[in-house]
């Protein structure tokens with residue numbers, strides 16, 4: 001969809017009534033669109049072009065791009081910096097904030113800084129333990145947890161003060177999110193935990209990978225029973241599996257990952273496992289769209305980012321709409337022929 | 341001790357009831373505590389609290405005890421010190437993402453809270469960010485003082 005008040009890249013959109021951010025992502029969700037988000041793996045480099053290159057592969061296929069914050073407890077370019085680079089050219093990033101590496105003083109400062117640089121969406125996370133990453137010798141901070149972080153971010157925005165009570169003169173205008181894992185134990189209590197996040201300030205949720213649709217359906221039923229539909233937008237997490245071996249590895253090594261045996265069997269029986277992985281992903285997306293309360297999908301294609309375009313295209317979830325990207329509305333000189 | 345900690349969760353109902361009585365008693369003693377001076381009794385009380393709760397719950401003396409809303413499973417034993425429920429990394433066998441040999445404290449918390457009045461609902465209370473200054477202080481005395489003050493000025 002195209003907004004008439006489409007801004008100069010890097011400038012905020014006007015804020016609509018009932019919205020808390022001037023961002024496109026919130027607009028798409030509140031307008032009832034089926035949103036598509038993805039994840040950008042921050043580079044191990046100080047070259048901004050490395051960020052732009054990684055963002056461009058999603059052009060025209062996603063509504064927002066998550067900038068991960070030391071995901072898997074591995075060190076990369078910071079989430080705040082990736083977001084600042086992305087907003088410069090108009091992309092809509094979702095800034096991930098993990099509680100693992102920074103205390104409340106640093107985090108509240110980053111929320112203001114991010115918002116000042118045009119970041120409209122922030123995802124509040126607990127973060128993986130340091131043991132999972134490349135610096136297991138580091139000190140884990142965890143001054144906050146994701147729920148108290150949400151509460152603090154919401155206070156900064158709505159009540160315009162820091163946790164200390166000190167005033168904020170211009171509040172960060174942000175759309176706040178959190179993660180949830182419908183596939184992890186304790187399944188029956190996950191929706192309660194989601195309710196807590198919503199009470200603390202979460203307006204959207206991006207789930208971890210859901211390869212087990214039965215679990216996701218059960219989760220969504222409970223979320224509905226708790227009366228949360230309409231209070232929070234839920235984007236289901238998916239991603240292409242490259243091979244049966246990769247899936248097996250992820251299942252054993254990525255915290256909270258649940259991949260049913262049937263999926264692994266299907267992959268190992270395929271001639272082209274990577275293609276089969278994408279097909280499974282597309283089928284999941286199409287099934288997710290039919291689940292009541294699912295407002296979009298979050299496609300995580302680590303190290304296969306270029307496959308996101310194909311997955312979105314083949315799944316048909318955008319239904320012909322073309323999410324904004326820097327060159328979208330530029331005149332298409334390339335299509336001119338000598339005769340015209 | 342880990343085994344005692346698990347025992348405590350299994351006996352959450354009794355411990356919860358006992359603490360209820362104990363807390364009421366402390367509130368009764370507010371006058372005495374005030375006469376002695378809360379500051380003066382802080383250190384000895386904290387020392388006793390540390391031993392008792394350390395034994396029963398592997399208490400970390402965060403100073404703002406939430407055991408009654410976590411089914412008597414101390415959330416500060418979570419390697420991420422989460423106070424509002426489990427992270428997304430709980431293993432399929434119910435053990436902790438970070439410490440594979442330990443049960444996730446939040447799984448224990450759900451089981452414990454099913455045994456106490458208020459049930460799992462008691463876990464839905466939002467726990468705001470901890471005040472790190474209270475680390476090492478007596479939670480008993482803080483609660484006693486707060487409850488007594490609340491009672492004095494309704």
Ligand code: SF4
Nearest residue numbers: 418426427436437444
């Ligand atoms: S698995 Fe449980 S105990 Fe371990 S870090 Fe996560 S919430 Fe804490």
